[in-house]
Every structure is written in structure tokens, then in C-alpha cells.
Amino acid sequence: MPVHPVDKPLGSSSHDVVARARRLLGTRRVGHAGTLDPLATGVLVLLSEEATKLSPFLTASDKEYLAWVAFGLGTPTLDAEPPEDEGALTRAAPDALAALTRAGVATAARTFLGLTEQRPPAFSAIKQGGTRSYAAARRGEATEPPARPVAYRSVEVLAFAPRRGDLPHGFAPRRWDPPAGSAPGPADPTQGAKGAGRSAWRPSDAPGGRGFDLPPELAELPCALVSVTVAAGTYVRSFARDLGARLGVPAHLAGLVRVRAGKVDLADCSPLDAVSSATPLDPVALLPYPCAHLDDRAATAVRQGKQVELGLTGTTALVDGEGNLAAIVEPGPDGRVRYARVWQRGMTP
Template identity: 35%
Template sequence: MDAKFELPAQGGILLVDKAEGWTSHDVVAKARRALGTRKVGHAGTLDPMATGLLVLGAGPATRLLTHLVGLDKTYETTIRLGESTVTDDREGERLSAADAADVAAVLADPDRVARGVDALTGAIEQAPSAVSAIKIDGRRAYDRVRSGEEVELKRRPVTVHRFAAGEARPAESSDGGAVLDLDATVECSSGTYIRALARDLGADLGLGGHLVALRRTRVGPFSVADAVSMERLVAGDPGPLLAPADAARSLFPELTLSAQQAIDLGHGKRLEVPDVADARLVAAIDPEGRLIGLVEVKRGVTRVVTNFPTPDGAAG
């Protein structure tokens, strides 16, 4: 692959601000070209309709991605109340439309919306959207829906840490019907479906609901404010990558190694670190600032969970 960009030996984490209309696979393909490597993966997808933060890993840094998938996320969204759709977003066929009088009644009583939002905040059980990527007997739910099947997924526990909604405002549907639009910020656990929140809020209000806009602004400690634009990525410029050590430091406690400890850990040896508290994952960093591995610390002894290339190549 002819590339202008030289990927660091340990690879890196690339933050991308995905544009509407692009699939996550499209973004990965552009990143491969810009970075000059086929070894690019992601820590969670976004639907084509959605915009915002995609976290990609390149080269050896793809080993970090499995530890990023379960991070909490933040979204900015616009929920439309008054219509339900097959996909729980604006791209799906309309299933129902509320009477104008019912829409007006909700607009006149903002507390009803506030109560509905409160009921969807905290530890809740949520049925994922029928067009999710969840597999049912080996087939994706969205494939079953698109082939005409009725799909109802089991409810599962998620946590909505914050569901901050503004005031509902009058709007018009594509055919001129009365609807309400509601802007909201949602901070939630991994696995939460924002489309399902829109669906369930609309159902609670007796109006039906779906998403008309969705933007992911945060994944764990990573912000879309630090992401490269699609225009820049498509032009072949990925911008600066986040070093694996810096990404790991933002996620886990840090263990600073001596030069000899770094060599030993790179060869898979267990280290005695009696002054380090027990932890499921710790970022082991060498004196040069390189990430040698993610280790578990238990009773003052390390165990390598994920290793990274070392200067002598022992942990390729």
C-alpha cells in the first residue's frame, strides 16, 4: 500500500468525527488508506444516520480496542414525538402518527415529558431497537426486519447516567402533521440504544417517538473535540495519533517500569510490585514512555493481560 504516513511501531489510536451518511466500515477503509496499513479496527460502530466520535486503533494499538468497547458514552440527540417508525429513527417507514390534539396536550403540559424522561434515567431495562445488530438464531435483527419479519428483542439492563432534555417545541412531520421535537443529552452505559429511549419516551407519552438526529460526543475519556474530520481523513491526512501509552494512561492506573522490568515484562515474566494495589488492569509504561503491556496486579505480582511490541521485539 502506497502511503505518505509512517505508522509508529506501536501504532496508535485515531479519533474520527464521522459524517452523516458514512458507515463505520467506510471510515475504517479510509483510515486504512490514510494510515498505510490494513490493520485498523474500531471500538464500536455508529449508524450511517449518526455523526460523531468513532474510536479506531491502528497497528499493534488495535490490541487496546477490546478494552474500549465497554466504555460509557455521551450523545446529543433530537427526539421527535408524535410518530413511530420501524427503525425508531427518521430513516424507517412510519408506523403510527399521533392526533394533533394529543400532541398539543403534551406540549401544554411539560411535566409529562419531564416525568417520562425521569422514568428512563438511572438503571433501567431496555429492549434494543429491532434493527440493532444483535443476532437472533445466527441472523442479525436488522436483516430479519428488512426481510419482513416482526422482531421483538428481550429487555436487558442498561444505565442512563444522565438524560437532560430541553423543552419540547412544535414541529411538522414530512407530510405536515403536528409533532414535537426535543433536544437532549444522554450519558449512558455501553449497550444503551438511544433510538430505544426515543421509542420508549414516545410510547410513555402516548404519541410514539423516534430519533431525527444523533451525535456521539464522548467515548470514555475520548472527546469528539479531539477528532479528525472526515474531510481531512479522506484527503489522506489522519492527523496526530494518540500513542497507546497515553490512551492507556487515560483509562487505567499507571505502573512505571525500570528498564530491566520492561525487558522482563516484555518477555512475559511476572514482576513483583509489592507497593502496587491490586487492580484488574494497569498500564505498564517503560522509562521511554512506551506501553509495554496491560497487566493485572494481584497480591503484589503482575500478570500480563495484553502485551505490546517492545524495543527488542520480544512481545510482537
């Protein structure tokens, strides 16, 4: 029951990726653990067969992104998707853009660390009155989703440039540097998110890093490259809009790479077309909960939905003697357990 992390291609929707993965994996039972917009790339965790039941547990994990924020131009979608009507764009005065500095952007970015609410984009999948917000927005209907709870874990401005052409378009693990006087080589995979911690990436134009092509229309716009880690449900497009607002100029998200989703790092991802041959990840290791190991008798009881006394203090993954995921449970009243999800068959990579 595998977990397949892939590097989502630019321009493909998460639905497109799932449809392609169904053909490559030879099964209809494929889902994902957290949507990525078409104009974003990076970590998209695909789940197949019984692993699809993990989606609500993995989707709730924190996400880390590299965001290219362009100042001076606001778009209806808050990203680089061109509007049908040029009049829908908002532009900043040249003198306002000339006043932008890296220090000013960094100061404004730090103010997000205390925020607890965010207004989502009108072009989002949030439902209002039974209708997806983006569907109403594309029909030209005035719609603004209400603010929702969010959390910013970290925000760091990695680079700023008055012109897009001066901004680094790639990145590599922070602690990776080629030897002095030598040509750049491949990035050390041991320096990825497995143990690397927060802010594990830095700008790099070296071939060993990873590139990202910004839209050519941004040539004259000031841009910032920002590392941002957020709780589930936080829109980075809204972050770009709100960062510009704090600086007194319109802004939009010019590029986005998800470099981490929960415990899955970009270094763990395979290209989409290689998903069927890539080694899947251990689902138990990816869960954001502690594990409790069961003997055969207890594992059988759990899979039958019977009550077992485990002395839990929080949500826990229950694993049988062979290392297979049997259930995810929560503590209930009087020492009883509440089953959040049970797997009748063992789930291993």
C-alpha cells in the same frame, strides 16, 4: 501505533469510515472503538496498527450524546430511516401531541436514571441464533432481542419545541458565549470535554457551534433535544422509543451526535479526509485505567509474559520508561498478574 478520532460523516456506516481510513492511512490494520449508526455523526475513534488491540478496552467506556427525539411518529428502525412500507409507521393522535410540554418530557426523561435494562432495537447488530437481528428484521421475520443490562449516567432535556422548525439545530460548548453586541465567533476549544465534565454542551445556532440538519419530514412533529450519557451497550434509538412510550406517544430518534466517547471529545476529532495529517492521540491517556510505570528490567519481563509483583488493586496500564504502553493487566491470585493484552513494541502516538 496511533489513535485517530474522527467526526463520522452523516450517512456513512462505521464500516465505510474504516474502509476509507485504510486507504488514507495506507494500512489494512484499521478498526474502531464503538460503532455509530449511519444516521449519526460525531466521535468515532479509529485505531490503526497495534492500537487495534485497544478496541475492547476503549469500547467499554461511557458515551455522551446529543439526541433529537421526534414525538408522534414511530419507525421500524427507531430512527429517521424511512420504511419501505408506509404502513409500518405508527402515528399519534393530534390531541396527544398537543398535550406534550417540556416539563412533561423532562420528568419522563429523569425516570431513565434508575433503569438497569433496555430492549434493543430489532434493527441492531445483536446476534440471535447466529443471525444478526437487523438481517432477520429486514427479511420481515418477527424478532425482538431480549432485554440487556444498561446504565444511564445522566439525562438532561436541553430544548423542546412543538414543531421541528422551532428547535435549535446546533450546539456549542456550554460556557461559550459571544461578547455582547458582537458577531458570533469560533467556539473556545478549551471548553470542550477535556475537563468540561458532564453536560458540556448547550443548544446554539451560532456559527461557532455545530449544526445538525433534521429531516424535513419532521416539520410538524414535536421534538426534544436531549443530552444523554450512557454506559457502553445502551441504544439511544431505544431511549427515544421508550421516552415516547412514557409520554403515551410513538417516538423515534430524529438525529444523533456523539459528543464524547470515553475521554475523547468531539473537539478532539478531525474530518475523516484529514485523518492522515491530524495529530493522533496518546493511547495511554485514553485508557480508563490507572498507569504503573516500569523500569527497563520490569518492562522487558512484562513483554515476555513473566510474572512481576506490582501490588495491583484493579485493571492497570503498564508503561515503560519511555512512556510506551507495554501491557494491560489485572490482579490475579496470590499477588500475581493476569495479562489482558501485551504490546511487544512500545505504543505511543
